[in-house]
Amino acid sequence: MTNDNFLRACRREDVDHTPVWLMRQAGRYMKEYMALKEKYSFLEMCRTPEIACEVTMQPINAFELDAAIIFADILLPLEGMGIKLDFIKGDGPKIFNPVRCEADIDAIRIIEPTEDVPYLLEAIKLTLKELDGKIPLIGFSGAPFTLASYIVEGGGSRNYLHAKGIMYADDGQWKKLMDKITEVIIRYLKAQADAGVQALQLFDSWVGCLGPEEYKEFALPYTKRVIDEVKAYAPDIPFINFSTNTGTYLELAKEAGGDVMGVDWRVNLDEAWERIGHDKAIQGNMDPVVLFSSIDEIKKRASAVLDRANGRNGHIFNLGHGIVLGTPVDHVKALIDHVHEYSKR
Amino acid sequence: MTNDNFLRACRREDVDHTPVWLMRQAGRYMKEYMALKEKYSFLEMCRTPEIACEVTMQPINAFELDAAIIFADILLPLEGMGIKLDFIKGDGPKIFNPVRCEADIDAIRIIEPTEDVPYLLEAIKLTLKELDGKIPLIGFSGAPFTLASYIVEGGGSRNYLHAKGIMYADDGQWKKLMDKITEVIIRYLKAQADAGVQALQLFDSWVGCLGPEEYKEFALPYTKRVIDEVKAYAPDIPFINFSTNTGTYLELAKEAGGDVMGVDWRVNLDEAWERIGHDKAIQGNMDPVVLFSSIDEIKKRASAVLDRANGRNGHIFNLGHGIVLGTPVDHVKALIDHVHEYSKR
Numbered sequence: 001m002t003n004d005n006f007l008r009a010c011r012r013e014d015v016d017h018t019p020v021w022l023m024r025q026a027g028r029y030m031k032e033y034m035a036l037k038e039k040y041s042f043l044e045m046c047r048t049p050e051i052a053c054e055v056t057m058q059p060i061n062a063f064e065l066d067a068a069i070i071f072a073d074i075l076l077p078l079e080g081m082g083i084k085l086d087f088i089k090g091d092g093p094k095i096f097n098p099v100r101c102e103a104d105i106d107a108i109r110i111i112e113p114t115e116d117v118p119y120l121l122e123a124i125k126l127t128l129k130e131l132d133g134k135i136p137l138i139g140f141s142g143a144p145f146t147l148a149s150y151i152v153e154g155g156g157s158r159n160y161l162h163a164k165g166i167m168y169a170d171d172g173q174w175k176k177l178m179d180k181i182t183e184v185i186i187r188y189l190k191a192q193a194d195a196g197v198q199a200l201q202l203f204d205s206w207v208g209c210l211g212p213e214e215y216k217e218f219a220l221p222y223t224k225r226v227i228d229e230v231k232a233y234a235p236d237i238p239f240i241n242f243s244t245n246t247g248t249y250l251e252l253a254k255e256a257g258g259d260v261m262g263v264d265w266r267v268n269l270d271e272a273w274e275r276i277g278h279d280k281a282i283q284g285n286m287d288p289v290v291l292f293s294s295i296d297e298i299k300k301r302a303s304a305v306l307d308r309a310n311g312r313n314g315h316i317f318n319l320g321h322g323i324v325l326g327t328p329v330d331h332v333k334a335l336i337d338h339v340h341e342y343s344k345r
Numbered sequence: 346m347t348n349d350n351f352l353r354a355c356r357r358e359d360v361d362h363t364p365v366w367l368m369r370q371a372g373r374y375m376k377e378y379m380a381l382k383e384k385y386s387f388l389e390m391c392r393t394p395e396i397a398c399e400v401t402m403q404p405i406n407a408f409e410l411d412a413a414i415i416f417a418d419i420l421l422p423l424e425g426m427g428i429k430l431d432f433i434k435g436d437g438p439k440i441f442n443p444v445r446c447e448a449d450i451d452a453i454r455i456i457e458p459t460e461d462v463p464y465l466l467e468a469i470k471l472t473l474k475e476l477d478g479k480i481p482l483i484g485f486s487g488a489p490f491t492l493a494s495y496i497v498e499g500g501g502s503r504n505y506l507h508a509k510g511i512m513y514a515d516d517g518q519w520k521k522l523m524d525k526i527t528e529v530i531i532r533y534l535k536a537q538a539d540a541g542v543q544a545l546q547l548f549d550s551w552v553g554c555l556g557p558e559e560y561k562e563f564a565l566p567y568t569k570r571v572i573d574e575v576k577a578y579a580p581d582i583p584f585i586n587f588s589t590n591t592g593t594y595l596e597l598a599k600e601a602g603g604d605v606m607g608v609d610w611r612v613n614l615d616e617a618w619e620r621i622g623h624d625k626a627i628q629g630n631m632d633p634v635v636l637f638s639s640i641d642e643i644k645k646r647a648s649a650v651l652d653r654a655n656g657r658n659g660h661i662f663n664l665g666h667g668i669v670l671g672t673p674v675d676h677v678k679a680l681i682d683h684v685h686e687y688s689k690r
């Protein structure tokens with residue numbers, strides 16, 4: 001690999017500079033993406049390997065990123081599970097048959113990735129060819145809690161009433177649901193490993209609606225099972241365990257496993273790393289909204305994150321969550337260049 | 346006062362039982378409230394002292410609560426500030442002239458509560474008569490950051506792009522805006538103290554979108570000024586400093602002041618109290634969504650919160666945030682009765 005700084009950072013090895021990639025780095029803030037979006041729906045783009053590959057490459061061609069992440073969505077496994085999904089313009093994902101009762105849970109099908117998401121695996125292969133060993137490619141999945149919440153709520157949610165309803169009912173249904181989703185995620189990630197991705201990330205964007213005890217009881221065991229099984233299957237592929245709003249129980253999040261812990265901006269990076277332990281790499285954690293301020297301010301705040309990492313091996317610079325729609329492209333470029341320059345060893 | 350357990354808990358004195366009240370205890374989950382809501386808009390209800398008093402009393406008449414909180418909204422000061430507001434059915438608050446530039450900030454008027462929110466002060470007086478010394482009445486305000494966010498975003502927000510935009514621009518505008526809002530809040534709370542409320546609470550529901558350093562720089566100094574000035578003015582009125590999603594920097598939130606720290610369910614109550622220090626009382630912190638589960642489950646999870654308080658003086662039982670629409674009324678009653686029974690000294 002021409003630039004393996006990202007992989008080396010995942011393993012806490014020496015690097016030439018702090019590697020940087022940005023969650024949702026391929027997306028609506030880029031005009032190249034919007035040009036494609038004029039012609040295809042979001043799901044069409046995901047399901048057409050050539051387009052998914054092209055979108056994955058857009059930020060790679062525009063910026064000096066240290067990793068690519070396959071263009072996909074955490075909800076792609078749903079179709080194969082028998083859950084009907086669409087992306088409504090301006091409204092985000094909408095599930096037409098949310099899972100609410102035991103019969104719904106029983107009806108969930110465990111996917112066969114080669115049959116159910118062949119387009120994703122093909123997109124990974126195409127992208128690997130396109131990347132030609134320049135930088136690594138990251139595959140990903142939603143974590144069990146976040147995926148379960150989507151499936152049960154039927155879309156975005158404020159209070160997670162339905163998901164927590166099943167959870168707190170404490171009658172075995174939550175476990176049944178999570179066991180099935182966990183199995184789906186394990187297969188989904190193993191298939192991406194087989195297709196050749198060089199790293200994997202779990203996104204647990206919604207799990208922070210739980211308190212620590214609820215996380216321990218209702219989310220952690222399933223996330224842990226995913227990571228344990230995928231790591232046993234593909235021990236050499238670094239695994240990033242990312243969640244948001246879990247700053248009060250990073251110690252628990254760590255118990256779920258992963259080589260790299262992804263943290264959001266609600267906790268200072270040095271304190272987070274201290275609490276997690278320096279036996280893990282860490283990814284993060286600038287507030288994505290900083291990218292809307294001046295380039296000087298962006299540099300100042302990115303430097304502050306790098307200062308907290310203090311040049312220690314095992315830091316991957318990223319935002320604390322995905323890039324926000326409307327982020328100026330030249331600000332993204334300035335950020336990436338600054339991280340490289342400022343962190344040059 | 347017939348039942349002053351709440352006030353004694355605020356001062357960390359002995360109590361007969363752990364006092365309990367619930368944020369948003371007067372509201373849409375009660376049929377008595379919905380009957381009034383058929384006839385009046387939300388703002389009409391707030392602006393008519395007799396109705397605001399009636400709504401405040403609805404949960405007091407239905408449950409054995411240890412405190413009442415005046416029926417009002419954190420956005421009531423806006424009209425006097427020259428900011429046009431309405432509550433759109435199903436959509437929540439909508440501000441028609443959000444504050445986005447220096448001229449908008451300059452145009453903000455500092456309110457005179459006796460002229461601008463006379464109805465609120467009258468509602469407090471009516472309610473005090475109605476309560477007749479049975480339990481204390483809490484007055485409240487939004488905290489500076491939360492109020493600023495509303496005013497700048499123009500309503501609810503996902504990423505706080507506009508508010509953080511002013512904040513990160515770092516050109517003096519954020520300070521100017523926050524100074525004015527802080528002055529408004531100080532006057533608003535002092536007027537409620539004058540009207541006779543026996544406790545005050547600041548709601549900082551949105552400040553958890555900030556990281557610790559940003560909280561320290563952009564929110565804490567203003568919240569602290571509010572609490573310092575109001576406490577100097579009315580030293581005998583207990584002050585509750587409540588925020589959500591700030592579990593990673595409770596130590597900073599404490600620096601802002603207050604006799605009681607309100608915490609949400611993302612942190613275990615005993616750990617939160619330990620970090621804050623036992624020289625403060627603590628309020629919280631059951632997940633409001635637990636109220637949708639069975640009464641057995643509610644009792645179990647409420648007991649778990651009480652167990653973490655371990656009978657220590659200074660715990661006020663509450664939810665970690667407001668009651669959610671659709672919460673079953675009999676579950677609320679069961680919770681309140683259980684807290685009393687379980688915590689009886």
